[in-house]
Amino acid sequence: MGVKKKYRSKKGAERACLALIYIVLGVISLIWLIPFLLLIVQSFRGESSGMSMNYVFPEQWTFDNYIRLFTETKFLRWYGNTLLVSVVVTIIQTVIVLMTSYALSRLRFKLRKPLMNLMLILGMFPGFLSMTAVYFILKEINLTQNLVGLMLVYSASSAMQYYICKGFFDTIPKSLDEAARIDGASRHTVFVKIILPLAKPIIIYTVLSAFIAPWGEYMFSSFIMLGDSDHFTVAVGMKMWLEKESVNEYFTVFCAAAVVVSIPITALFIWLQRYYVEGITGGSVKG
Amino acid sequence: MADVSLKHVYKVYPNGTKAVNDFNMEIRDKEFIVFVGPSGCGKSTTLRMIAGLEDISAGELKIGELIVNDMEPKDRDIAMVFQNYALYPHMTVYENIAFGLRLRKLPKDDIHKKVVEAAEILGITDYLDKKPKEMSGGQRQRVALGRAIVREPKVMLLDEPLSNLDAKLRTQMRAEISKLHTKLQTTFIYVTHDQVEAMTMGTRIVVMKDGFVQQIDTPKNLYSYPANKFVAGFIGTPQMNFFEGTLLKTGDSVAIKFDNSDAEITVPYSLLYKAKPAYLDGKKKVIIGLRAEDISLAKENIKNSKAVIKVKISHKEELGSETIIYGDINMEGDGYGESPTRVIIKDGGERDFSAGETVEAALNIEHIHLFDKDTEQSVLPRVPEFNDVECEVKDGKLSFCGVELELPQAVKCEDLKGELLIPTDAILFDGKWKADVVSCENAGGVNLSALRLNGNRLYAVSTEAVESKSVKIGIDFKKITVVSEGEEKISPMPQTNGFPCKFVKKKTRELAEVNGKMKKKKIVRFGFEIGDAFFETTDETSQKIFAALGIKKSFTAALRMECGADNLSVSEVGIAAEAVRTLDYGTEKYLACAVGDNTVYVKTDKEYSGSICLLPDLAQVGIVETEREIKII
Numbered sequence: 001m002g003v004k005k006k007y008r009s010k011k012g013a014e015r016a017c018l019a020l021i022y023i024v025l026g027v028i029s030l031i032w033l034i035p036f037l038l039l040i041v042q043s044f045r046g047e048s049s050g051m052s053m054n055y056v057f058p059e060q061w062t063f064d065n066y067i068r069l070f071t072e073t074k075f076l077r078w079y080g081n082t083l084l085v086s087v088v089v090t091i092i093q094t095v096i097v098l099m100t101s102y103a104l105s106r107l108r109f110k111l112r113k114p115l116m117n118l119m120l121i122l123g124m125f126p127g128f129l130s131m132t133a134v135y136f137i138l139k140e141i142n143l144t145q146n147l148v149g150l151m152l153v154y155s156a157s158s159a160m161q162y163y164i165c166k167g168f169f170d171t172i173p174k175s176l177d178e179a180a181r182i183d184g185a186s187r188h189t190v191f192v193k194i195i196l197p198l199a200k201p202i203i204i205y206t207v208l209s210a211f212i213a214p215w216g217e218y219m220f221s222s223f224i225m226l227g228d229s230d231h232f233t234v235a236v237g238m239k240m241w242l243e244k245e246s247v248n249e250y251f252t253v254f255c256a257a258a259v260v261v262s263i264p265i266t267a268l269f270i271w272l273q274r275y276y277v278e279g280i281t282g283g284s285v286k287g
Numbered sequence: 288m289a290d291v292s293l294k295h296v297y298k299v300y301p302n303g304t305k306a307v308n309d310f311n312m313e314i315r316d317k318e319f320i321v322f323v324g325p326s327g328c329g330k331s332t333t334l335r336m337i338a339g340l341e342d343i344s345a346g347e348l349k350i351g352e353l354i355v356n357d358m359e360p361k362d363r364d365i366a367m368v369f370q371n372y373a374l375y376p377h378m379t380v381y382e383n384i385a386f387g388l389r390l391r392k393l394p395k396d397d398i399h400k401k402v403v404e405a406a407e408i409l410g411i412t413d414y415l416d417k418k419p420k421e422m423s424g425g426q427r428q429r430v431a432l433g434r435a436i437v438r439e440p441k442v443m444l445l446d447e448p449l450s451n452l453d454a455k456l457r458t459q460m461r462a463e464i465s466k467l468h469t470k471l472q473t474t475f476i477y478v479t480h481d482q483v484e485a486m487t488m489g490t491r492i493v494v495m496k497d498g499f500v501q502q503i504d505t506p507k508n509l510y511s512y513p514a515n516k517f518v519a520g521f522i523g524t525p526q527m528n529f530f531e532g533t534l535l536k537t538g539d540s541v542a543i544k545f546d547n548s549d550a551e552i553t554v555p556y557s558l559l560y561k562a563k564p565a566y567l568d569g570k571k572k573v574i575i576g577l578r579a580e581d582i583s584l585a586k587e588n589i590k591n592s593k594a595v596i597k598v599k600i601s602h603k604e605e606l607g608s609e610t611i612i613y614g615d616i617n618m619e620g621d622g623y624g625e626s627p628t629r630v631i632i633k634d635g636g637e638r639d640f641s642a643g644e645t646v647e648a649a650l651n652i653e654h655i656h657l658f659d660k661d662t663e664q665s666v667l668p669r670v671p672e673f674n675d676v677e678c679e680v681k682d683g684k685l686s687f688c689g690v691e692l693e694l695p696q697a698v699k700c701e702d703l704k705g706e707l708l709i710p711t712d713a714i715l716f717d718g719k720w721k722a723d724v725v726s727c728e729n730a731g732g733v734n735l736s737a738l739r740l741n742g743n744r745l746y747a748v749s750t751e752a753v754e755s756k757s758v759k760i761g762i763d764f765k766k767i768t769v770v771s772e773g774e775e776k777i778s779p780m781p782q783t784n785g786f787p788c789k790f791v792k793k794k795t796r797e798l799a800e801v802n803g804k805m806k807k808k809k810i811v812r813f814g815f816e817i818g819d820a821f822f823e824t825t826d827e828t829s830q831k832i833f834a835a836l837g838i839k840k841s842f843t844a845a846l847r848m849e850c851g852a853d854n855l856s857v858s859e860v861g862i863a864a865e866a867v868r869t870l871d872y873g874t875e876k877y878l879a880c881a882v883g884d885n886t887v888y889v890k891t892d893k894e895y896s897g898s899i900c901l902l903p904d905l906a907q908v909g910i911v912e913t914e915r916e917i918k919i920i
């Protein structure tokens with residue numbers, strides 16, 4: 001009897017502990033979500049009072065902001081620009097990162113360690129330090145005010161993102177590579193047929209991070225597109241609406257644009273997250 | 288289905304660690320070879336070099352007729368089974384087994400047939416649609432075996448395939464792998480650290496330690512004739528007993544005295560004939576090895592044995608069919624820790640012994656093993672190195688074992704009394720003294736004959752078995768040593784000559800025919816430079832040197848050319864040398880010459896003096912890198 005009681009009370013304590021954890025997590029996520037909720041709510045506001053307002057819920061609910069966004073502004077064009085740049089950069093960057101990481105994880109060559117350290121250190125410097133130099137180089141080859149130029153700048157340092165991906169490859173047993181090589185595979189076949197199928201979670205991670213960066217990047221694109229509003233990305237264009245002279249007119253439109261901008265990332269994440277969780281390497285080696 | 292040959296194979300890591308040293312072995316077709324040794328002994332590295340997963344630092348690896356040093360693993364026609372199975376987790380069992388065949392672009396029907404056949408052999412037909420993670424360890428290892436056998440490789444490599452399985456499954460799989468070997472009729476190379484696996488499965492076993500091969504032999508020979516203390520202790524359970532002691536020969540008997548104990552036994556010298564004579568002086572420390580099954584507590588044996596010692600029993604392990612009894616030959620010792628007096632006895636359980644009791648134990652001296660205390664090498668080898676006999680030199684005549692012969696000019700010395708060391712391979716079967724053949728056995732590739740010359744026993748090795756009752760023998764004076772009063776009076780001629788040399792590249796402009804016209808053309812030659820002499824090498828030799836040392840180091844490394852006296856000749860051109868003196872060994876003549884500070888020997892029929900030139904036979908020379916002592920060719 002006593003044992004049972006003790007057992008029960010232990011279970012009760014566990015439950016209480018769990019409840020507490022969930023409450024804390026709930027509060028934190030609420031705090032996180034408030035700005036987003038506010039943004040969504042504002043995007044449906046009918047009355048225009050700029051950023052200065054002292055109430056949360058709009059007096060007038062309307063879809064006008066979205067209609068204005070797509071008819072009166074160049075938003076659709078910017079959106080297309082950003083999407084194109086992001087998709088191209090994502091593809092280039094994912095391929096380069098995966099290949100670099102595999103090489104750094106599996107091949108042993110001279111200067112491998114120094115190269116890895118160099119990349120890590122270079123990555124610590126903010127990218128905009130090189131902004132003026134990059135601008136002049138692009139200008140020389142006529143790629144300013146040009147989306148190709150932007151893609152080039154975004155995917156240039158792709159290989160430096162190898163770190164996390166290499167860490168993942170290191171956890172895939174080398175004996176799998178060796179077994180495949182003995183089975184008749186070249187290094188390339190091993191990479192494509194053995195390693196990539198096992199690396200799904202890290203491919204997803206790489207895709208997501210490669211997509212998000214150019215999607216919201218402001219500095220380089222504003223500098224390279226300098227004044228050419230046909231080639232703006234969303235970040236540059238939308239920032240324009242928040243200037244002093246236009247904020248009153250465009251604030252609610254800005255909120256609507258922000259909601260539209262967040263859609264692809266949310267969708268991408270929801271679509272890819274199921275691969276994130278799966279533990280794929282189970283059963284390959286001793287266990 | 289192929290032979291595998293390893294010649295002077297080394298693995299040296301960039302930091303200088305030598306993982307494998309001078310590995311030499313000829314593996315015949317269909318053999319089951321086991322590499323065994325403690326972890327870090329280089330056995331897996333050797334296997335991985337054969338597989339092509341690890342570069343070979345120096346040496347030559349042949350599979351079949353092909354040199355495969357630089358061949359990709361996929362082109363070597365081998366299959367490998369890994370300790371951790373290394374199955375592709377995202378593929379089903381079927382796909383796992385078929386993977387190698389698909390890469391080789393076999394027709395689909397053939398693949399299916401082969402996969403199903405392999406699955407049937409291994410009893411995994413029901414699991415073909417499963418993923419590896421749904422299977423148990425034993426089943427996974429079967430899949431790994433299946434993946435290896437469908438390819439029908441020339442050589443199967445297995446790297447500790449059973450280490451991750453539990454004891455029962457391991458025994459079962461052990462039998463199945465042996466069965467597979469019989470069925471597939473292909474060469475197996477198996478790596479394990481478990482001596483039981485090695486003994487039960489291998490047709491031949493390679494025992495390794497610290498990167499060196501200790502012994503290569505059949506399981507039975509390893510057990511009966513271990514070459515050193517390590518092999519003796521590694522093979523067999525319970526471990527061999529090792530005592531320290533000394534041997535003293537007096538007349539026809541030898542007294543064996545055990546250290547730290549009162550135990551002393553006297554055995555007839557005939558049992559220890561092969562022992563190296565230097566160890567029978569009663570001073571030199573030896574390690575006496577006796578297996579647990581060669582010590583008996585049975586009354587019958589004790590009554591019949593002359594080699595009986597006292598043992599204090601400390602504890603025992605009942606195993607059902609037999610009892611392992613632990614004790615000490617030192618009455619003060621406790622018998623628990625590993626010490627030079629601890630004794631382990633396998634007993635049939637004739638009567639019950641209690642702890643603390645002192646009993647008599649009979650030693651089976653016929654199975655005794657003796658090792659040097661420092662080098663740990665056997666001093667009771669299966670094939671003895673030397674015959675050690677007493678001799679006398681008087682008036683230029685050497686007499687030993689009741690025979691007398693004229694010393695040739697090369698080994699003339701003053702009158703003395705001393706010991707004569709005749710290597711077993713220096714006894715020639717074409718002499719003038721008649722000797723009786725006592726026995727002839729095949730011992731690890733050579734034929735060892737025990738001869739009786741005027742009542743004295745001599746051992747001789749020969750390539751062919753000796754079948755007659757008596758033979759006529761002589762000795763090769765080049766190889767003998769005579770020691771008198773601790774001094775070497777006659778020394779053997781060195782087997783090889785060493786020349787320090789360098790590998791060089793020479794660019795020359797030579798007249799050559801280009802498009803029908805004679806033109807000066809740039810020609811690059813590689814070769815060895817010894818002093819001023821240059822010997823051009825064949826492409827094959829150059830490649831071997833580049834492969835072993837790398838392009839840059841090939842030209843800077845200090846090398847040594849090794850060349851036997853028979854492969855050197857006196858010539859017009861070649862290595863500059865000074866003729867010192869002619870050595871006449873009766874039937875053969877050699878010339879001792881000075882090259883730099885070294886003395887080298889050349890076989891010749893003529894007499895020379897002053898400056899001469901030596902020409903080595905490049906096809907027969909060996910090349911050694913002196914810094915790391917790596918034999919490249």
